[in-house]
Amino acid sequence: MKQAARLKDPHTEERQLYWRLLAAYLFMVLMLLLLVARFVWLQVFQYEHFTTLAQNNSISLVPVQPNRGLIVDRNGIELARNYASYTLELTPDKIDNLDATIKALGEVVPITPRDLKRFQKFLSESKDFEPVPLRLKMDDTEAAKVAANLWRFPGVEVKARLYRDYPYKELTSHVLGYIGRIGPRDKDRLVAEEKAANYRGATHIGKLGLEAVYENELHGQNGFEEIETDSAGRAVRSLRRTAPVHGNTLQLALDIHLQDVADKLFGNRRGALVAIDPRSGGVLALLSKPSFDPNLFIDGIDSQSWQSLNDDWQRPLINRAIRGMYPPGSTFKPFMGMAALESGAIGPNEVRPAPGYFTLPGSSHQFRDSNPRGNGSANLARAIAVSSDTFFYKLAWDMGIDRIHPLLAQFGLGSKTGIDLDGEAIGVLPTKEWKARRFAGKRFRDEHRRWLPADVVSIGIGQGFNTYTPLQMANATAILANDGRAFHPHLVQKVTDALNGKTRLIEAAPYKQLPFKQQHYDYIKKGMQAVMQPGGTGWRLGQGLQYSMAGKTGTAQVVQIKQGAKYNAGALAEQHRDHSWFIAFAPVEQPKIAVAVIVENAGFGATAAAPIARALFDYYLTGKLSDDIRGQLETFPPSATGKQDASVAR
Amino acid sequence: MQVSLAKRIAHAIMDPLDGWLLALLAGVFVLSMIALFSASNQSWAKIDNKLVYTALSLLVMWLLARLSPxxxxxxxxxxxxxxxxxxxxxxxxxxxxxxxxxxxxxxxxxxxxxxxxxxxxxxxxxxxxxxxxxxxxxxxxxxxxxxxxxxxxxxxxxxxxxxxxxxxxxxxxxxxFAGLPWKIIIGGAVAFLASLPVVWNLMHDYQRKRVLTLIDPMQDPLGDGYHIIQSMIAIGSGGVWGKGWLAGSQTHLDYIPERTTDFIFAVYSEEFGLVGNLLLLALYLGIISRCLLITARAPTLYGRLLAGAITLSFFVYVFVNMGMVAGILPVVGVPLPFMSYGGTATVSLAIGLGMLMGIGKLQRR
The missing domain is CATH 1.20.58 (Methane Monooxygenase Hydroxylase; Chain G, domain 1)
Structure with missing residues (x-):
């Protein structure tokens, strides 16, 4: 009532209203000042901050991919190249219904179950905001069709991409290897090596072979493009562009023509061949048979192809040239002879008996000769030519493993050759310590670990514990041929810088000179030349030579033949038959090529491996080739040698 | 004779309207057209539309101003x-x-x-x-x-x-304005603050989210915080002088949500900066001041209460919208008076101001 009475008074009432109006007005002004303060804070004090944010918002740095460097053979023929085509890529983050989108896309361009499978695999390996390819290698018509329908599919893009291509497929796979999509492990490695920035936006990386070893040369340097984008991430315009630096070109020492000839000479036999230019250490040919098509791996191999390659008993995925470890058989003898001469165990032209078998003093065990009647008596050169086992049994026994090992190690046997490929096997040039280590396991007893007198005997003829890769044998042969001047074998001869066209030579000079006498080299070479002459094990293949050739046949036992039993190829399963070996170089006076050939389970060295080497030398040194092989050769584009040389000259 | 007839017609039209308010509103209208042209990516269709509903609003305002309170x-x-x-x-x-x-x-x-x-x-x-x-x-x-x-x-x-x-x-x-005792107002405010936890429990999830993202928009920069962050970036990067008309990158690259309607102030602020903001705020303060003056002079309690309520409501529109766009208030769907694109809101505001002008006319006679 009191209140009501007061309100009834018009003056009081009016005064009260004015006060309240004033209070309201002051309140509103205060609030508007609060807004002003906020604006000043945002637009004056935080101006820099928000300007940066606004620019980050709208400007994105898009990496521009460099073109991967080419790989060409010594004559400039492209072995690994790039071609442009289109991919269809989906960004899962931006797509509401992935399945429906894929289904709808399937009505625009064909999408095979294989594409889908691969897509699912990539999807599981990538993050949601990364584009994942659904279709690869779309032709112009397909790309145009999709592009015309893109408005229906947010999150779907057609991208022009460079594809890697290995035109000579199986012929080069064990040399070049391949590139593949960057997987989680590659990403971790790139981060660890602080190279992740240079791979932003990159999809592929070298996985195997030269592609992997020379990744840093081939990849190049990312470029960047500053692109203004709207809130949906669509590019509006390009502001600035830093061009990428393309990958460097690798020029190989390898001669693709020679590689092709070697491949056709092998036919479909299993084995490996390594040919080296002794004067430079350059690898002229490196073959591992059977092989595979590296193109299958570039965008993820399908499980069916993978299974058939991986389960194949012939193991096409194994690079036999650098990973296959074989007992060298009699091809070991020239190096053994070199060691014997150097150690003084025998003098040049010193004649020794070469009987049908060899026994250790106080033992009845017979070390048989491949010639049951023996070879009478012989000097070292003749023992090499006729491949007398008993001669070398005795030599090895006389020298002992402690003297043999350091001399043979000089030829790179039992250690990595240092070729520019990953995964090279070390092989075994045995020592007493090696044997103790090798049989250190709990399964073995002390007598297994102890070095036995008999162990060294079979090593003398390249059997027993020692095993080497074809590459090691070729390398040792090249060093021998080059009178002890040793190079690391290398596939890449020079690297041409994409930026300035300058070339860098790989290993221009020998890295060491073996401390052996020249007359010993000459003597051993004479023995190897005698192999190819009448009376030698390879005499048949030495007929009609237009150049001088030195070689050594070899037969590597795969299974031990029982005492008293006879080797009978027909009675053994194919995989248990002997491997056929041959090492050679030519011309003897000034060697231009050294080779090691192994044909698996093909028997005697002179029958399978040696004819390959002879035909290869004929082709390499004189251009001669049988019509049969010539008819099978690949067609190569006209050599781009002139162009290559021009770039070198600059 | 002719002149005097024209004069009389002009007078008949202008008489019910408040000159000051009309001038201030015209100022806001000019700024709103400029901002809309930019915000709509130079859409003449939207400009035409706005002209039509503005004319309609003027008519409504005029009619209500003519009516006796x-x-x-x-x-x-x-x-x-x-x-x-x-x-x-x-x-x-x-x-x-x-x-x-x-x-x-x-x-x-x-x-x-x-x-x-x-x-x-x-x-x-x-x-x-x-x-x-x-x-x-x-x-x-x-x-x-x-x-x-x-x-x-x-x-x-x-x-x-x-x-x-x-x-x-x-x-x-x-x-x-009817004289609700201060005790109750202050007591009510205290009670309101005390009841916030209860209110929190009654709130819908989307409302809670809005409150949470208001406190820290960066919590969810691509989700709920996105609108606030983008409009704050627009305002902040506008600086003192603004990026210039049609040159706001946030606006034209589509980063500002609802940029012709609730968030048009972000567009305006990006392109005209702090100076533009102060100009617009000055116009609004002028409108509010004029409205409060009319309220104070109103002869009846009805007039005073209604005019006062309309004035403060108008202020609330301005404050809540700008506060929301500047990131100090939650995102609630409140348009900026006469700036935001939209016929319904404009006509409804015109009705209020028309009534207010009617009340103002009464006290002058």
């Missing part, structure tokens, strides 16, 4: 009752869009009854207090509070926090 006052009770009934109708048979039920189909088209209540509630209260002016006691405040809360709760339930705030705010302003 007494006549208008008689519409208060029927309008209020009809509005509440329609709100109940919405509750029963409303149309749901984006999870909130705000619309009702009334045969000729769909209407949004809560929009009516923005003016119906202060009118109702003003009428109610005028009616009991001589016998006013505390019971009337209680009844008035109920009159506010009924539509308020109905709108909250839709849910439409923005409109509910505006409707209840308008009612509260009428109560405030």
């Amino acid at each position: 007494q006549t208008v006052m008689h519409m208060a009770l029927p309008l209020y009752v009809a509005g509440v009934l329609l709100l109940v109708g919405v509750e029963v048979a409303g149309i749901t869009v984006n999870g909130s039920t705000r619309w009702l189909n009334v045969g000729i088209g769909r209407i949004q009854p809560s929009e009516i209540m923005k003016i119906a509630v202060p009118m109702m209260l003003a009428w109610y207090f005028q009616k009991y002016e001589t016998t006013l006691n505390w019971r009337h405040y209680v009844v008035a509070a109920i009159l506010i809360v009924i539509p308020g709760l109905l709108i909250l339930k839709q849910p439409d926090l923005g409109t509910a705030t505006l409707v209840m705010g308008a009612g509260f302003f009428a109560l405030f």
Whole structure:
């Protein structure tokens, strides 16, 4: 009532209203000042901050991919190249219904179950905001069709991409290897090596072979493009562009023509061949048979192809040239002879008996000769030519493993050759310590670990514990041929810088000179030349030579033949038959090529491996080739040698 | 003769309108056209549309300004009752869009009854207090509070926090000018703060999210915080002088959401900077000042209460919208008066200002 009475008074009432109006007005002004303060804070004090944010918002740095460097053979023929085509890529983050989108896309361009499978695999390996390819290698018509329908599919893009291509497929796979999509492990490695920035936006990386070893040369340097984008991430315009630096070109020492000839000479036999230019250490040919098509791996191999390659008993995925470890058989003898001469165990032209078998003093065990009647008596050169086992049994026994090992190690046997490929096997040039280590396991007893007198005997003829890769044998042969001047074998001869066209030579000079006498080299070479002459094990293949050739046949036992039993190829399963070996170089006076050939389970060295080497030398040194092989050769584009040389000259 | 006829026609047109208010509104209108042209990516269609509904709003304003406040006052009770009934109708048979039920189909088209209540509630209260002016006691405040809360709760339930705030705010302003004791106002404010935890529990998830992202928009920069962050970037990067007309990168690269309607201030602020903001704020402060002056001079309690409520409501629109765009208030759907693109909001604001001009005209005579 009191209140009501007061309100009834018009003056009081009016005064009260004015006060309240004033209070309201002051309140509103205060609030508007609060807004002003906020604006000043945002637009004056935080101006820099928000300007940066606004620019980050709208400007994105898009990496521009460099073109991967080419790989060409010594004559400039492209072995690994790039071609442009289109991919269809989906960004899962931006797509509401992935399945429906894929289904709808399937009505625009064909999408095979294989594409889908691969897509699912990539999807599981990538993050949601990364584009994942659904279709690869779309032709112009397909790309145009999709592009015309893109408005229906947010999150779907057609991208022009460079594809890697290995035109000579199986012929080069064990040399070049391949590139593949960057997987989680590659990403971790790139981060660890602080190279992740240079791979932003990159999809592929070298996985195997030269592609992997020379990744840093081939990849190049990312470029960047500053692109203004709207809130949906669509590019509006390009502001600035830093061009990428393309990958460097690798020029190989390898001669693709020679590689092709070697491949056709092998036919479909299993084995490996390594040919080296002794004067430079350059690898002229490196073959591992059977092989595979590296193109299958570039965008993820399908499980069916993978299974058939991986389960194949012939193991096409194994690079036999650098990973296959074989007992060298009699091809070991020239190096053994070199060691014997150097150690003084025998003098040049010193004649020794070469009987049908060899026994250790106080033992009845017979070390048989491949010639049951023996070879009478012989000097070292003749023992090499006729491949007398008993001669070398005795030599090895006389020298002992402690003297043999350091001399043979000089030829790179039992250690990595240092070729520019990953995964090279070390092989075994045995020592007493090696044997103790090798049989250190709990399964073995002390007598297994102890070095036995008999162990060294079979090593003398390249059997027993020692095993080497074809590459090691070729390398040792090249060093021998080059009178002890040793190079690391290398596939890449020079690297041409994409930026300035300058070339860098790989290993221009020998890295060491073996401390052996020249007359010993000459003597051993004479023995190897005698192999190819009448009376030698390879005499048949030495007929009609237009150049001088030195070689050594070899037969590597795969299974031990029982005492008293006879080797009978027909009675053994194919995989248990002997491997056929041959090492050679030519011309003897000034060697231009050294080779090691192994044909698996093909028997005697002179029958399978040696004819390959002879035909290869004929082709390499004189251009001669049988019509049969010539008819099978690949067609190569006209050599781009002139162009290559021009770039070198600059 | 001719001249005097033209003069008389001009006078007849201009007479009901308040010159000051009209001039200030014209200023806001010019700025709004400039901002809209940029925000709409130079869409002449939107400009045409805006011209049409602005003309319509002017007509409505003029008509209401011409009417005597007494006549208008008689519409208060029927309008209020009809509005509440329609709100109940919405509750029963409303149309749901984006999870909130705000619309009702009334045969000729769909209407949004809560929009009516923005003016119906202060009118109702003003009428109610005028009616009991001589016998006013505390019971009337209680009844008035109920009159506010009924539509308020109905709108909250839709849910439409923005409109509910505006409707209840308008009612509260009428109560405030009617002399609601400070004790109750302060006590109510304290009680309100104390009840916040309870309110929190009653809130819808989307409302809670809005509050949470308001406190820290960076919590969810690509989700709920996105709108606030992008509009703050727009304002902040505008700097003192702005990026220039049609040159706002946030605007033209599509980063600002709802940029012709609720967030048009971000567009304006990016392109015209702090200077532009101060100009616009000055115009709004001018409008508010002029409105309060009219309120102070109003001869009747009804006039004072309604004019005061309209003025403060207008202020709330401005403050809440700018506060929201500048990131100091939650994102509620409140347009910036006469700047935001949209016919309904503009006409509804014009109705309020028209009534206010009518009240102003009364005191001059």
